[in-house]
Amino acid sequence: MSTDLLDIRQITGHRLARKFSIWRLLSLLVATLVLVPIGVVLWSLLTPSSDIWEHLVVNVLPGVLNNTFWLVLGVGTGTALLGVSLAWLTGVCEFPGQRFFAWSLLLPLALPAYVMAFVAVGLLDFTGPVQTALRSWFGSVWFPPIRSRGGVILVMTLALYPYVYLIARNAFLTQGKRALEAAQSLGCSRRRAFFRVALPLARPWIVAGVALVIMETLADFGTVSVFNYDTFTTAIYKAWFSLFSLPAALQLASVLILIVFAAIVLEQQTRTRIRYTQTGRPSPQHDRIILQGWSRWAATLYCALILTVAFIIPVGQLLLWAAQVYAQDLDARYWGFLWHSLLLAGGTALTASAVALIIAYAGRRHRDIAMRATNRLATLGYALPGPVLAVGVYAPVAWFDNLIIDGTRHYLHIEIGQVLGGTLLVMLLAYLARFLAVGYNPIDSHMQRITTSVDDAAHIFGVRGFAMLRRVHLPMLKGGLLTAVTLVFVDVMKEMPITLMTRPFGWDTLAIRIFEMTAEGEWQRAALPAVALVLAGLIPILLLTRNGDH
């Protein structure tokens, strides 16, 4: 029988094909994009050049570490208190306006923290309208300085609490009222039941939310720049662009990356715990604790206050400023900034979503530890602060450029300039590394909802590989892809440090314009670009609240 005499090469060839598939290779390639910057940055930690390190240890690190510590502690505590209390009220209790506040308290997510920062400084600074008015009424009055540690913490808390709010609210909604009733039937008062049952049950979610906030705080560049509050991100920027010392920037980045890793470990650990404590279904509207007497209106007042301070006042002030300046600022340059922002955000959104689709499919094809690890690494970039990625991507590119420049000079006797450095490619790679996870998560979660038998059904008819992705998965993933493109788009629109540090000459975006105007204290002139960012930022919130409906 001819088929009995199977070619041995065919057999071994088949085995090899299973082990090394194109999908593994692609996904490894994507992971490299994140691993190279991390590697470069960590390498500089292992090879400190002593004089730079000494300068940093004496002059930079103590202040930066101190500032970072208080900022993380303050914003972490503040967002936890604000987020959990608001989540409890809108998630479990019933009071006037509860339904409205449930979604509107997410609105501050649309404001980049640095926008809220410059509005706060513009409003509350010595020369701002609030203090000016107070002085004209009461003469000289003492006013807490907004440009202070307390000021940064306050602004970042107001900008970032929605992360904790969103996650904690989900926790309270899914744990339902049953656990509380059980506690009450055992003799707990409602107040004690909250502290003894509801809060401990929701703890993994709350910790995960706070961990996210901490990562955002560590990654923040724009807000602390507005306040001139030196943290790692601004120190990296200054080391590179004021001291012109890439090694110093790398050294600082390496310390920051270690702190970030600690936050990642915290977040990942709680994430696995969430999986085991998730119980119950959302409690229906009639199953809520109805607040009585003065506490009803206290709850309404509290929610209204936060919404006003964190969203209504900043947006109102922005619109006011924008109205004052738009006649002169809405010129060709503004359209240029907008065009650059849209182009970069759109390009990155499409690229990141396509790449995310490929690695999500790779993860589906090969369900083993190696593949999971590769994809985990590939999506680690979301935790890396922009300045770290900027130096981490730029350093190897600069090294490669120097190699080519030296090579051509030596062998061809021709002087050439940078080949890759200062091109769009560098910036796009850094964007991709940073925002891949943003696109990956919705695509992957949609992908996991497609049963594997669908793949088998297509496979049995000979449809596989890219053809299966195109004919079967892509049409089924439309919703996830749309979410991915939108989220990446908005994140790139708001991105500041990577753009600032790696953009080619002339590629100024709306965020860069805001950075430049706020650096000069021209708050009004930063308002017009900020309005565009806020409008873009509203899109994902609409998506989020619409999804929350079903």
Place this chain on the structure above:
Amino acid sequence: MAIINMSMLLELKNVTQTYGAQPVVQDLSLALEEGVIACLLGPSGCGKTTVLRCIAGFEDIHTGEIRLSGSIVSLPGYCLPPERRRISMVFQDYALFPHLTVAGNIRFGLDQLAPAERTRRVEELLEIVGLPGTAGRYPHELSGGQQQRVALARALAPRPRLMLLDEPFSNLDIDLRERLGIEVRELLKREGITALVVTHDQREAFAMADAIGIMHQGYIQQWGTPYDIYHRPVNRFVADFVGQGTLLPGKVLNAHQVQIELGVFEGDFSAPPGAMVDVLIRPDDIVHDDDSPCLATILHKTFRGAEILYTLALANGTRLLSSVPSHHDHPLGERLGIRVDIPHVVAFARK
């Protein structure tokens, strides 16, 4: 078992498949003639779906071989890709493509045909499975039973030489299961398709299969006709898994006779004369007979529609199950005359 024979459509010979260190399928052999509908029946986790996936080419095998129409398709280290085996599969969750219409789903496997031919075949198939006029509908607009038929039509479309069905009716209502089972059997027979069905539901297996293999812990315990599986189980597992029944203590008299409380019965016994054995009595072996001198007390009864299942106690306390037409309705505690009607009894060695 499994003598390699050129007329067999599907042959598995000593196939083993392991998942990690744990064997899922062990030393499994079976052979299907063309046109036969066979069924692997077993509790969940017995490895039956893995057998199907090995035959389809989704899984490698670690020992043995799989042949289709005599040619090897799987060996350890070699696995002909599924699309080149000319087989098709109906999945437990149907695995219909939700973004394609009914016609789009059925057409999916017909790429090699000319467009006009494709459309003709789709219409023909919808006629065969009894869903004419649904070509433009989407899967989510159809009922579970209709989706099932679309999945069947899609699997039939490329005229496979073997069709594999993985728990094909488990997502349907119990009433619908048996009816569809019979319908699908008729359809497959009409089209002359050889099929292997995997299920944990014996009624489904009985409704569909010419031959049934009982699987447990990776092994095929027994391979036979539905009648043999039910009335001549080869071991306690098969006796227990298929149908209901009681085991009564008995004593082997000789190679063909066994003595139990209800009398002496015929069978084939390997145990030596005098050995104590357990004799299998099915509920339908015990017939209600008012003239019988043998009386049993009714302890419990379950009304099942067409029949009543009585739990009876003999004089010495031994319990029996008896299935009686439901017109024979007797109160608890009454003493019922019974007669045993078994042409051939099965006995297992005492544990």
